[in-house]
Amino acid sequence: MNLSLLIIFPLVTGIAVLFCKGLKQVRTVSLTGATAQFILSLVLLVEYWKERSAGNRSQFLFDRNYTWFEPLHIHYHIGVDGISIAMILLTAFVVIAGVLVSWAQETLNKEFFFLLLFLGASAYGFFVSLDLFTLFFFLELAVIPKFLLIGIWGSGKKEYSAMKLALMLMAGSALVFVGLLGLYFNTNLNGAHSFDLVEISQMHIGTAAQNLFFPFAFVGFGIFAALFPFHTWVPDGHSSAPTAASMFLAGISMKLGGYGCLRVATYLMPDAAHHYSPVIILLSTVAIIYGAFATMMQKDLKYINAYSSISHCGFVLLGIGMLTQTSINGAVLQMVSHGLMTALFFAAIGMIYSRTHTRVTEQLGGLLKVLPFISTVFVIAGLCSLGLPGFSGFVAEVTVFMGSWQNPDRWYRLATILACASIVVTAVYILRATGKAIMGPITEKHFNNLTDATWNERTAAGVLIIGIVAIGVAPFWIYHLITPGTDYIIQHLGKPVTLK
Amino acid sequence: MNMGIDFLILMKQEWAVIAILFILLFIKVGSKDRTNENILNLVNVLLLLNLIGGFFGYKDGMLFNEMFKTNHLIVMEKNILSLGTYIIALQSSSWLKNNKHVLEFYLLLLSTLLGMFFMISAGNLLMFFLGLELSSIPLAALSNFDLEKRKSSEAAFKFIISSAFSSGLLLLGISLIYGTTGSLNFSAISEHLHGGPLQIFAFILLISGFAFKISAVPFHLWTADVYEGSPVTVTSYFSVISKGSVLFVFLTVLYTVFKPYGVTWNNILFVLSVLTMIIGNLFAIRQNNLKRFLAFSSVAQIGFILIGITGATQAGSASVVYFVLIYSFSNLGAFGVISLVSALTGKENIEDYKAFYKTNPMLSWVLAVSLFSLAGIPPTAGFFGKFFLLMAGAGHGNYILVTIAALNMVVSLYYYLNIVKAIFMDSNENPIKKLMIPASPKLALIICSTGIVLTGVIGYVYDYIYSMSIGF
Numbered sequence A: 001m002n003l004s005l006l007i008i009f010p011l012v013t014g015i016a017v018l019f020c021k022g023l024k025q026v027r028t029v030s031l032t033g034a035t036a037q038f039i040l041s042l043v044l045l046v047e048y049w050k051e052r053s054a055g056n057r058s059q060f061l062f063d064r065n066y067t068w069f070e071p072l073h074i075h076y077h078i079g080v081d082g083i084s085i086a087m088i089l090l091t092a093f094v095v096i097a098g099v100l101v102s103w104a105q106e107t108l109n110k111e112f113f114f115l116l117l118f119l120g121a122s123a124y125g126f127f128v129s130l131d132l133f134t135l136f137f138f139l140e141l142a143v144i145p146k147f148l149l150i151g152i153w154g155s156g157k158k159e160y161s162a163m164k165l166a167l168m169l170m171a172g173s174a175l176v177f178v179g180l181l182g183l184y185f186n187t188n189l190n191g192a193h194s195f196d197l198v199e200i201s202q203m204h205i206g207t208a209a210q211n212l213f214f215p216f217a218f219v220g221f222g223i224f225a226a227l228f229p230f231h232t233w234v235p236d237g238h239s240s241a242p243t244a245a246s247m248f249l250a251g252i253s254m255k256l257g258g259y260g261c262l263r264v265a266t267y268l269m270p271d272a273a274h275h276y277s278p279v280i281i282l283l284s285t286v287a288i289i290y291g292a293f294a295t296m297m298q299k300d301l302k303y304i305n306a307y308s309s310i311s312h313c314g315f316v317l318l319g320i321g322m323l324t325q326t327s328i329n330g331a332v333l334q335m336v337s338h339g340l341m342t343a344l345f346f347a348a349i350g351m352i353y354s355r356t357h358t359r360v361t362e363q364l365g366g367l368l369k370v371l372p373f374i375s376t377v378f379v380i381a382g383l384c385s386l387g388l389p390g391f392s393g394f395v396a397e398v399t400v401f402m403g404s405w406q407n408p409d410r411w412y413r414l415a416t417i418l419a420c421a422s423i424v425v426t427a428v429y430i431l432r433a434t435g436k437a438i439m440g441p442i443t444e445k446h447f448n449n450l451t452d453a454t455w456n457e458r459t460a461a462g463v464l465i466i467g468i469v470a471i472g473v474a475p476f477w478i479y480h481l482i483t484p485g486t487d488y489i490i491q492h493l494g495k496p497v498t499l500k
Numbered sequence B: 001m002n003m004g005i006d007f008l009i010l011m012k013q014e015w016a017v018i019a020i021l022f023i024l025l026f027i028k029v030g031s032k033d034r035t036n037e038n039i040l041n042l043v044n045v046l047l048l049l050n051l052i053g054g055f056f057g058y059k060d061g062m063l064f065n066e067m068f069k070t071n072h073l074i075v076m077e078k079n080i081l082s083l084g085t086y087i088i089a090l091q092s093s094s095w096l097k098n099n100k101h102v103l104e105f106y107l108l109l110l111s112t113l114l115g116m117f118f119m120i121s122a123g124n125l126l127m128f129f130l131g132l133e134l135s136s137i138p139l140a141a142l143s144n145f146d147l148e149k150r151k152s153s154e155a156a157f158k159f160i161i162s163s164a165f166s167s168g169l170l171l172l173g174i175s176l177i178y179g180t181t182g183s184l185n186f187s188a189i190s191e192h193l194h195g196g197p198l199q200i201f202a203f204i205l206l207i208s209g210f211a212f213k214i215s216a217v218p219f220h221l222w223t224a225d226v227y228e229g230s231p232v233t234v235t236s237y238f239s240v241i242s243k244g245s246v247l248f249v250f251l252t253v254l255y256t257v258f259k260p261y262g263v264t265w266n267n268i269l270f271v272l273s274v275l276t277m278i279i280g281n282l283f284a285i286r287q288n289n290l291k292r293f294l295a296f297s298s299v300a301q302i303g304f305i306l307i308g309i310t311g312a313t314q315a316g317s318a319s320v321v322y323f324v325l326i327y328s329f330s331n332l333g334a335f336g337v338i339s340l341v342s343a344l345t346g347k348e349n350i351e352d353y354k355a356f357y358k359t360n361p362m363l364s365w366v367l368a369v370s371l372f373s374l375a376g377i378p379p380t381a382g383f384f385g386k387f388f389l390l391m392a393g394a395g396h397g398n399y400i401l402v403t404i405a406a407l408n409m410v411v412s413l414y415y416y417l418n419i420v421k422a423i424f425m426d427s428n429e430n431p432i433k434k435l436m437i438p439a440s441p442k443l444a445l446i447i448c449s450t451g452i453v454l455t456g457v458i459g460y461v462y463d464y465i466y467s468m469s470i471g472f
Helices: A004-018 A022-053 A082-101 A109-128 A132-141 A143-153 A158-185 A197-201 A207-224 A233-240 A243-268 A270-296 A301-322 A325-356 A372-385 A392-405 A410-437 A445-449 A455-473 A476-493 B002-010 B012-030 B036-053 B072-096 B102-120 B125-143 B150-181 B186-191 B197-213 B221-229 B232-257 B259-285 B290-310 B314-345 B361-375 B381-395 B399-424 B439-457 B459-468
Strands: A061-069 A074-080 B061-063 B068-070
Touching: A004 A022, A004 A109, A022 A061, A022 A082, A022 A109, A022 A476, A061 A132, A061 B459, A074 A082, A074 A109, A074 A132, A082 A109, A082 A243, A082 A325, A082 A455, A082 A476, A109 A132, A109 A143, A109 A243, A132 A143, A132 A158, A132 A197, A132 A243, A132 B381, A143 A158, A143 A233, A143 A243, A143 B399, A158 A207, A158 A233, A158 A243, A158 B381, A158 B399, A197 A243, A207 A243, A207 A270, A233 A243, A233 A301, A243 A270, A243 A301, A243 A325, A243 A476, A270 A301, A270 A410, A270 A476, A301 A325, A301 A392, A301 A410, A325 A372, A325 A392, A325 A455, A325 A476, A372 A392, A372 A410, A372 A455, A392 A410, A392 A455, B002 B012, B002 B061, B012 B036, B012 B072, B012 B102, B036 B072, B036 B102, B068 B072, B072 B102, B072 B232, B072 B314, B072 B439, B072 B459, B102 B125, B102 B232, B125 B150, B125 B232, B150 B186, B150 B197, B150 B221, B186 B232, B197 B232, B197 B259, B221 B232, B221 B290, B232 B259, B232 B290, B232 B314, B259 B290, B259 B399, B290 B314, B290 B381, B290 B399, B314 B361, B314 B381, B314 B439, B314 B459, B361 B381, B361 B399, B361 B439, B381 B399, B381 B439, B439 B459
Parallel strands: none
Antiparallel strands: A061 A074, B061 B068
């Protein structure tokens, strides 16, 4: 199957939207496109299983390689392994849900849907790239749509948040850029250099160069994934963004960072990954604990979810930093799980906000009585977030913890224990927010007149819940999907950590 | 006989410009009942022919005892300048429609273009200097073309003085070079460079002269006032064509003549480029007038180009030429919108552009895309241009410089996005009204946006420029 279709579908839909007239046409076309790419991603999954069960053992499937800039050995090289497919599925789920929750987008609807689909296209491009130049191209491609989405359709101090987000993410990609150039000029392919991920992984980059450029790449991607102390764009950006943009930001965009940390920094510079592992673990543990406690102090539902995202993305980086196969599997699972869960959370918050016009927990109350469906969605997202068995959050976090515990070093184990302990804090803020906003008596009289979710909102939530439950109840399929991919990473990392 | 044909083919682009100049002169002298519209259309057609003609009949060679040399790269560079001039001519038609001195405008403009062509093709310092002067003196007259405006004459005066000063530096450098090497020919000079103190001094004088012309910090102070005072189309000519041509010569001179001083000029360029990027950016943040803003942002862009020059490889020179091409599209796209708005409403400040999107969505997108390209955001061509410039710098091992540049790109993004914010996000009680875009500026904007979108994504353009570039 041709992976370029994943980029072309949303892009063509987005351009088609620009030529539509009226909200009805715009959203019909958008939904058609979103459904098409959703089906495409499922087809990709099936095709992948077929290839694998037919005995195809190569690292990347559906590999296509076209020359882009001949003199510099820059190629448009795409292909997928299980990890990328997991991320592509996540993107597909979030895109279709995002289009559905923006159903009633009145102002400048063409531009809105165009930018959403454009963002989706760049995420697909990022996840299928096997050439670092292509990858970087798509990474930066995703920044400006976010800026415009937040700045034009956002709420609150939207211009400030949009600018902060754009500048911090660009700073991140500036660091990534230096890291990639460093990698490029330390490769040697018969005298020439290469950006090709597969080629670089097959040659040995000098340890000194790795140690020099790993921090650039890791911190750069880390900024996208809310690495402490570069997480400050997350709360502002998420809370000011319109619902669909929040879902995209937390659901897909932050995963670009996690994926980059894993696929580029850790995979291509394994020696440096070992070297810097303690620092990564320290920073991610701080992010987990700090994020959790900071969330406790929040009153605004969007801020609660944004800060908890910092904490949850900390698990991703912790899993990567621990460098065992189980922990890296856990990191990938956590990326998918957090993406679905947080998108669901933001969708529910958006639905509540569009009806009650407030997001502050103290002004809400008793929503379960008037908005049973939306409240249930909110509770499901919350339970997934605090790691209740049966939902994807539990599977992912447990995998991260088990993988981390395999690391025999005592400081690593201390970090694992601290990270585990944060779950208690998570439970506190989730249950408190649920208790205040959803349960209890109805605080405002006009809440009685509210109407529950419309069909499009129900479908959006349903799609995401299916994803969450599919991972939570039967995690084996996704485990089998990503393991071949992580096998290669672990093999490349060498020095496997074994239990003493 | 053979010599005669060479004489025609090698100098084909110069001949073309001279022919256009003569046609315009004949019209000036001969015809009484001419309308501005006819003249503008004629000039646009002639410039288009000039541009197309440039792509045929490539030939490498020298004339007049190495005074004049040409090769594929030089022809390409001249084509880029012709393209830029064509776009500017299209853009200026709405401004010149009612001007009494249309012919003079184009006579002056084309003489500077001719000067630049000779300068780029120079194989001899004397020829280079003649070309440079031919290209800069008419520019002063051009910047004073708004005859009623006092700011315009101030700009012209500042420009003529600073350009005379920099020419003085260059001349002193040239005479010292002549004194120490005994020749003015590029090839002979490079054989006689021995690194003596007088030669180094002369070399530094030359570099300062160049730095003046491309307005690198600390030689940039004339830029903002001149840019602000001149008519918008002249400003765009300054920032794209004039700078581009000097950059091309700078590249040739450093890569071929002063090759033995590679380490020296590498260090000098390092300092110049860091200063230029940082100071250009910091000043650009504070500007409110869009012309001044673009002046400082173009100062910052020069800093990035200097990094490409430090690359000192074939990739380095290719990336510079490639970037100048992209920069012409992006900057002329931005200037195109600004000059249109300025000609039709007289508004030039960033505040006036608030809520521009509500009334003029197409112009807003063109402006935004041009700004994204200047900032280096994919998928616009600017991304590829900057990427390759910095890549060339990194290839030389200058990772510190590249890191500084990459972070400076973030700062520059801040001020470009500020304008985008004003256009798309801010509200305004008195926005610029819906503008009717005349045909030829529209064509110019279409060319620019197409260039911005396609030059990067289509890898062939870079490959083509690379194949003609010179190494170190």
